[in-house]
Amino acid sequence: xxxxxxxxxxxxxxxxxxxxxxxxxxxxxxxxxxxxxxxxxxxxxxxxxxxxxxxxxxxxxxxxxxxxxxxxxxxxxxxxxxxxxxxxxxxxxxxxxxxxxxxxxxxxxxxxxxxxxxxxxxxxxxxxxxxxxxxxxxxxxxxxxxxxxxxxxxxxxxxxxxxxxxxxxxxxxxxxxxxxxxxxxxxxxxxxxxxxxxxxxxxxxxxxxxxxxxxxxxxxxxxxxxxxxxxxxxxxxxxxxxxxxxxxxxxxxxxxxxxxxxxxxxxxxxxxxxxxxxxxxxxxxxxxxxxxxxxxxxxxxxxxxxxxxxxxxxxxxxxxxxxxxxxxxxxxxxxxxxxxxxxxxxxxxxxxxxxxxxxxxxxxxxxxxxxxxxxxxxx
Numbered sequence: 001x002x003x004x005x006x007x008x009x010x011x012x013x014x015x016x017x018x019x020x021x022x023x024x025x026x027x028x029x030x031x032x033x034x035x036x037x038x039x040x041x042x043x044x045x046x047x048x049x050x051x052x053x054x055x056x057x058x059x060x061x062x063x064x065x066x067x068x069x070x071x072x073x074x075x076x077x078x079x080x081x082x083x084x085x086x087x088x089x090x091x092x093x094x095x096x097x098x099x100x101x102x103x104x105x106x107x108x109x110x111x112x113x114x115x116x117x118x119x120x121x122x123x124x125x126x127x128x129x130x131x132x133x134x135x136x137x138x139x140x141x142x143x144x145x146x147x148x149x150x151x152x153x154x155x156x157x158x159x160x161x162x163x164x165x166x167x168x169x170x171x172x173x174x175x176x177x178x179x180x181x182x183x184x185x186x187x188x189x190x191x192x193x194x195x196x197x198x199x200x201x202x203x204x205x206x207x208x209x210x211x212x213x214x215x216x217x218x219x220x221x222x223x224x225x226x227x228x229x230x231x232x233x234x235x236x237x238x239x240x241x242x243x244x245x246x247x248x249x250x251x252x253x254x255x256x257x258x259x260x261x262x263x264x265x266x267x268x269x270x271x272x273x274x275x276x277x278x279x280x281x282x283x284x285x286x287x288x289x290x291x292x293x294x295x296x297x298x299x300x301x302x303x304x305x306x307x308x309x310x311x312x313x314x315x316x317x318x319x320x321x322x323x324x325x326x327x328x329x330x331x332x333x334x335x336x337x338x339x340x341x342x343x344x345x346x347x348x349x350x351x352x353x354x355x356x357x358x359x360x361x362x363x364x365x366x367x368x369x370x371x372x373x374x375x376x377x378x379x
Contacts, residue, residue: 011128014055015039016046016072017090018064022113026059029117043067047075050082057128062091073107086131088124090115160204164197171197199238206269207339211322214346221351223261223298223373228254231268232292236275243279249287261298261373262351270347270355271302273340274366278306281364296372303358305365316357320345344368 013035017023023039030037038053040046043064050058058076062069069089076082092113108127111120175190213219233254240250260267278288287307295301311319318324323338345355348368358365 010034010036011057012036012038012053012055013124014046014049014053014058015060016043016058016064016069017041017061019061029121033121043069043072046072050076050085051079054081055085057086057088057124057131059088059090059124062089086127088127161201164200167197168194196242203269206265207343210266210269210343210347211339214343219266219346219350220263221266221347222263223351224263225298226260226262226264226267228258228260228292231260231262231264232271235268235272236290239272239276239279243282246279246282246284246286248279248282249285250290251287252290253292255293258292258294258300259298260300260370262370263347266347266350267370270344270368273344274302274304274355274368277340277366278304278364281309282306283308287362295369299370299372301370302368303365304367305360306363308363310360310364311357319357320355341366 011034013030015023015026015030015037016039017026018041020041023041027037027039038049038055040049044067046058046060047067049055060069060072064072067075069091073087073089076085076087086108088109088111089107090111090113108130109123111123171190171194175187175194178184178186178190210219236252240248240252275290278290282288289303289305291303293301293303320341322342341355348355348370352371353369355366355368358367
């Protein structure tokens, strides 16, 4: 037995006019036409009803006691929750300048009194139809963007995992062959190369776990004393060795006696992402400065700066978005998922800290602040 189609939901119309008789007739007309009609003679009440009921369309008189129709439209347009509601001005004035002013306010149509009820209904339906078409078009465009993003992320993930796995498998195969052939001089190299690739995969997994914690609001911040040698210095040195072929001019300084209270794994991943970015986006022989300083009991300020290209001001917040990369496409010069800055900021903010891109005379300068225990970050 076929399933009966679901009934079409009734459209909701908000009617605002200071003429009670006209408003009464207009409400009756809209109700007969199948609308849920809300009506008021007061502009302020109209604003309240719009924000509370979120109607599908608003029909509003222009010439009313304050707020008049133009003011009312302006107020609703300033609120993201009501700005997109289709809006029709209804007025006895027919001056062309008034019509233009109404449309400039963002109205979808402008109907003069006296009006033909059939024409009014047709124009309301036309406005709603255009709005629905625009909504559907927006959904399709968003779906296309999401699909492209899914494809891009899948491609990046596959590449980021496949490359180190290929290295590991090839090295282990060569190590086994060399061992059985009695040639042992290169075994250490094969094993070290495999270990480095395995560590790369481990870092990717750690990042994905952290992204999951961010999504689930489970990042947290345990402020306990951590070992800076294990959480920062050794991982930083490992990153620097990875870029040794660039022959970077490195300047690493850690303030003597600094004691940091943080969640060790989260802090380490955040800090190392900043160091890795500075090296990754530096040209051969460029300078990189890494400075970790004390800023109060249990807190620190990490500043990482590289010489060369900088991030334009208009992109300084954009680059903190997940998976965003200044370079796109399969032929981009730098690998990675584009989550380093996302993770660094989320980790710092979980403890009341911050990560920001600062002005720099030579290139890109990023600062991460872990505030002192019991205090918020300062900018």
